[in-house]
Amino acid sequence: MASSTQADAGKPPFPPFTLETAKIKVKAAQDMWNTKDPHKVKNGYTTDSIWRNRDTFLKGADEIVEFLTKKWSVENGYRLRKELFAFTENKIAVQFWYEWHDTTGQWYRTYGLEDWTFAADGRMRKRQMSGNDVKISDEERWFKEGVDVNAVDILEKHW
Structure with a gap:
């Protein structure tokens, strides 16, 4: 069973x-x-x-690297916050928010949910993500440079 000592030692928590x-x-x-x-x-x-x-299906480390390389070449200024939504012995569900801007400088906030399944070694073997992008102005951003994404009170924000 995973423990805080295990996490403190720099090893990932393992299921359960x-x-x-x-x-x-x-x-x-x-x-x-x-x-x-x-x-x-x-x-x-x-x-x-x-x-x-979303509508993209991937398998394996090479496809993950290719996908993320392409993603972060378009999603500039990317800053992400994830929060635990639910969990079982080897599954975790999260809600997330991230902000980014495109090449024209238009900012977006992506709202979504993820469903994760883990292998015994603590690495994720399945990830499903659903998300929606909403245009926002610079003034509406939550995760501006220098802001700790974990310090933003998401529940107090106007949706």
């Missing part, structure tokens, strides 16, 4: 998850994605991981 280790796993994923480095991100997934990202 507890409330504590599920929260640690979600924030570790958030931090990994916020690096915007596809080669680092792929290390959190099994080599044969399967993904559904």
